[in-house]
Every structure is written in structure tokens, then in C-alpha cells.
Amino acid sequence: MNVNVLIYSVLTIVSAALQAVAFKSAGYALGPYPYFILLAVSLAFVPIFFVGVAVIHRYGQILEAAQAFEYKKAFAAIGCLNGLNGILIIFSNPHVSGVAQSTLSQFVIPLTLLLSVIILRASFSRIMYLGAFIILCGVGLELSPTFAASPAKLMLERSSSSSSSSSDDSGWWAVVFALGQLPAALCSIYQEQAFTKGVRINVVYMMAWSSLAQFVALVLAVPLDFIPGFGNSGSFSGFIANMRNATLCVADQLEGHEECKHAAFLLGCCVLTMLLTNVFQALLVKHSSASLSVLVLTMITPASTFCFTLPFLMGKDHTEVMSLLEWIALVVLMIGVIIYRYADVLERKLGANEDEDSTGGFGEMGSGNRSSSSGGGGGGGEQKSRSRSNSHQRQKSRPLLMSTRSGIINSEYTGGGDMDSGRRRMVSILFEGTVLESRAMQENHQSAPLMISQSLPTERSRLVKSARKAPRPGTSVV
Numbered sequence: 001m002n003v004n005v006l007i008y009s010v011l012t013i014v015s016a017a018l019q020a021v022a023f024k025s026a027g028y029a030l031g032p033y034p035y036f037i038l039l040a041v042s043l044a045f046v047p048i049f050f051v052g053v054a055v056i057h058r059y060g061q062i063l064e065a066a067q068a069f070e071y072k073k074a075f076a077a078i079g080c081l082n083g084l085n086g087i088l089i090i091f092s093n094p095h096v097s098g099v100a101q102s103t104l105s106q107f108v109i110p111l112t113l114l115l116s117v118i119i120l121r122a123s124f125s126r127i128m129y130l131g132a133f134i135i136l137c138g139v140g141l142e143l144s145p146t147f148a149a150s151p152a153k154l155m156l157e158r159s160s161s162s163s164s165s166s167s168d169d170s171g172w173w174a175v176v177f178a179l180g181q182l183p184a185a186l187c188s189i190y191q192e193q194a195f196t197k198g199v200r201i202n203v204v205y206m207m208a209w210s211s212l213a214q215f216v217a218l219v220l221a222v223p224l225d226f227i228p229g230f231g232n233s234g235s236f237s238g239f240i241a242n243m244r245n246a247t248l249c250v251a252d253q254l255e256g257h258e259e260c261k262h263a264a265f266l267l268g269c270c271v272l273t274m275l276l277t278n279v280f281q282a283l284l285v286k287h288s289s290a291s292l293s294v295l296v297l298t299m300i301t302p303a304s305t306f307c308f309t310l311p312f313l314m315g316k317d318h319t320e321v322m323s324l325l326e327w328i329a330l331v332v333l334m335i336g337v338i339i340y341r342y343a344d345v346l347e348r349k350l351g352a353n354e355d356e357d358s359t360g361g362f363g364e365m366g367s368g369n370r371s372s373s374s375g376g377g378g379g380g381g382e383q384k385s386r387s388r389s390n391s392h393q394r395q396k397s398r399p400l401l402m403s404t405r406s407g408i409i410n411s412e413y414t415g416g417g418d419m420d421s422g423r424r425r426m427v428s429i430l431f432e433g434t435v436l437e438s439r440a441m442q443e444n445h446q447s448a449p450l451m452i453s454q455s456l457p458t459e460r461s462r463l464v465k466s467a468r469k470a471p472r473p474g475t476s477v478v
Contacts, residue, residue: 011276
């Protein structure tokens with residue numbers, strides 16, 4: 001492991017853990033105003049990403065095909081799903097302990113697996129099903145106090161308006177937080193369908209338009225804040241009053257509310273840590289192997305969990321103590337996540353190596369590893385073909401899961417793993433999916449790595465034919 005990859009790994013874990021702490025702390029400071037948090041943080045990303053798009057247009061020029069209205073519709077759908085994810089998570093944020101949030105957020109994995117089978121007709125190995133089942137067990141352990149509670153107690157917790165109480169951690173709001181992973185899973189499924197058309201998408205361009213669509217969707221979804229027992233406004237006039245009070249709180253002008261002292265700082269931390277998490281995660285995936293990326297992203301969950309138990313981060317009033325049940329749930333959950341993620345990585349590597357056997361070095365995963373096998377006779381070739389077909393069937397339209405996050409934005413950057421060092425330096429992440437990258441690839445006689453989806457059949461087929469027609473001695477075709 002080189003120094004840069006080590007730095008990206010540490011920064012990814014630290015920024016993601018601090019992101020979880022920042023959102024939880026903002027929930028304490030602005031507990032009665034969750035919709036203000038959503039709107040403020042979502043709006044902040046719109047100018048940030050569009051400034052990035054302007055820079056890209058100025059120096060790299062985004063591919064014309066990626067600017068088609070068809071893709072902007074896809075970006076809008078992604079933004080709406082992220083908005084719904086944010087509503088369910090941020091509304092329940094003040095009522096669910098940070099430790100419980102770290103565990104429940106992994107519910108997105110079995111949900112994505114289930115939706116992939118139902119919607120995409122994807123198939124998974126038995127080991128991956130086992131990993132997803134173990135994750136469900138961990139989530140079930142975290143929610144078990146809720147299921148054991150009486151209906152009367154659940155209704156009492158649901159109607160509670162205290163934002164700092166920990167008595168309802170395993171109640172109604174824990175269920176809402178878990179259900180918040182459903183739109184996140186649907187977003188991954190939709191991205192897998194939307195970005196399998198062979199056009200390389202710049203991740204900053206995608207996030208700019210999806211952030212704009214998300215903010216618009218959140219504005220249109222304001223009536224959700226009027227729902228009794230869920231929202232905090234009750235009516236449009238109440239919503240306006242809450243927005244005014246939240247603004248005063250951020251300016252530390254709301255009398256009698258000491259918690260507002262750090263509200264502006266915490267909101268800024270939410271934006272900064274979320275942005276840095278996406279940047280460092282993208283750098284990690286681009287410059288490291290798939291196995292290392294999975295290990296680092298898996299470590300985010302326990303790191304975030306332990307952060308909530310540290311007084312210097314959470315403050316004495318909000319420092320959490322993990323119960324025995326929460327320790328057991330975390331251990332069970334981590335076992336399931338490790339099994340699922342590494343089984344996924346191994347299957348993808350197997351498929352990439354089989355592709356290299358059949359195409360002379362070209363792999364679907366963009367891997368630079370060449371197979372040592374030189375082929376065989378008729379029977380061996382038929383068996384290998386059958387194995388390759390089964391592997392591709394399993395990987396068909398399977399979303400690649402990145403780390404989970406607290407709503408708002410979602411990059412789903414999946415490009416770049418296992419590349420040779422020369423190609424890593426060819427362009428920065430900012431200029432991937434641009435004319436500048438295309439020119440650099442042509443000058444170096446290489447093919448662009450896949451991004452957003454690991455299963456782009458149209459583009460892959462074109463590149464395979466190109467690799468067969470024009471082999472270049474001494475050039476590693478990946």
C-alpha cells in the first residue's frame with residue numbers, strides 16, 4: 001500500500017465518522033426543525049457542485065452525450081430518491097441514538113439485494129445471501145426492543161416531542177430510520193438501470209443536477225412536515241414559523257435556547273464532512289484495489305459507532321453508552337457486512353479474470369491483472385464458457401454498494417479500482433467523463449474505465465471488439 005492510498009483510507013474513515021457525528025449533533029441543536037436542516041444542507045450543495053461543473057466545462061468539457069435530457073431526467077429521479085431518504089433519516093435523527101443509527105443504516109444492503117432480485121432479476125451467490133441474512137439479524141437485534149414493546153408504548157413514544165430523550169431510541173423513530181434505507185436502495189437500483197447505456201458520466205455533473213432536483217423535491221414535499229406524529233409544523237403557518245425560528249437559532253438569536261450556540265457551526269460541519277467523505281471515498285476507490293476499498297468502507301460503521309461514545313466529540317450531555325445488546329448487534333452486523341462485501345468483490349474479480357481469458361486481457365472490472373491460463377481444449381473451453389456465463393448472470397445489473405450516508409447527497413462513485421499506476425495519473429476525478437479524458441485515453445491508446453455501473457454491456461461490447469481488432473503489443477489493455 002502506498003502512502004497516498006493509506007492517507008485516503010484514513011481520511012475516508014475519519015470524514016465519514018465525523019459526518020455521522022455532525023448530523024447527530026445538528027439534530028440536537030436544531031431538533032424541532034429537521035426540515036430546515038434538510039433544506040439548508042441540500043441548498044448548500046447546489047452552488048458547490050455547479051461551480052465544479054463550470055470549472056469542468058472550462059478546462060475539460062463534459063461529453064455531449066452525457067448532457068442529454070434523458071440523463072438529466074435520471075439525475076432528477078436520483079435527487080428525488082435521495083430527498084426521500086433524507087426526510088426519513090433527518091426527521092428521525094434527533095430521536096434515534098447514534099449507535100443505533102450506525103447499525104440500522106446497514107439495512108440498505110439486504111434491501112438492495114432484495115430489490116435487485118425483484119426489479120433487475122439479478123442473482124447472487126449463496127455466500128452473499130448468507131451475509132445479507134446475518135445483516136438482517138444484526139438489524140433485528142437492534143430493533144428487538146421495539147418489537148418487544150407494547151402497542152400503547154409505541155404510540156406514546158411516537159407522540160413524544162422531546163429531541164434529546166433516549167427513551168424512544170428503539171421505538172417508532174428507529175423503524176422510520178430503518179425504512180429510510182428503502183429509497184437509498186431504490187436509488188442504487190435506479191442508477192444501475194439508468195447508467196447502463198454506454199455513456200460515461202462525470203460524477204460532479206451528476207451530483208450537481210441531482211442536488212438541484214433534490215432541493216426542488218424537498219420544497220415540493222414540505223406538506224410532509226404537516227403530518228401529525230411525523231412532522232413538526234402541523235400547518236403551513238407553523239412551517240413558516242419553524243423556518244423563522246430555525247434561522248434565528250442558527251444566528252444564535254433565539255432567546256432561551258442555549259443549544260443554538262453552535263447550530264451554525266454544526267450545519268457547516270454537516271456540509272463539509274459530507275463533501276469530504278464523497279471526495280475521499282472517490283479517491284480511495286480510484287487509486288486502491290477493490291478489496292482494500294471494501295475493507296476501508298466496512299470500517300466506517302464501527303468507527304462511527306465508537307465516535308458516539310466519546311465525550312470530547314459528543315459533549316457530556318449526549319455521550320452514549322453501548323448496551324450489551326448493541327454490542328452483540330454490532331458484532332453480528334459486521335460479520336454479515338464483511339461476508340457480503342468480500343463475496344461480492346471475489347465474484348467480480350472472478351468475472352474480470354474470465355473476461356481476460358476470452359478477450360486477451362480486457363476485463364469488465366477494469367482490472368490490470370492478467371490470467372495465467374492460456375486456454376485449453378474443447379471440453380475445458382466449454383466448461384470455462386459455462387462458468388463465465390454463470391458468473392456474468394450473477395453480476396448482471398448488480399449495484400456496487402458504497403458506504404451509506406445520512407441522506408442529502410450520494411455520489412455512488414464506482415470507477416477506477418485495480419488500475420495500473422499510469423492510468424491512475426491520467427486524469428483527476430474532476431475530469432473523468434470529459435473530452436479531456438477521452439483525448440488522454442486516445443493518446444495513451446487505452447480504454448476508459450467504467451463508472452457508476454460495473455455492468456455496461458453496450459460500452460463493454462464495443463471495447464471488446466476494439467481490443468480484438470487492434471491489439472497493441474506492449475500495451476496493457478484493461
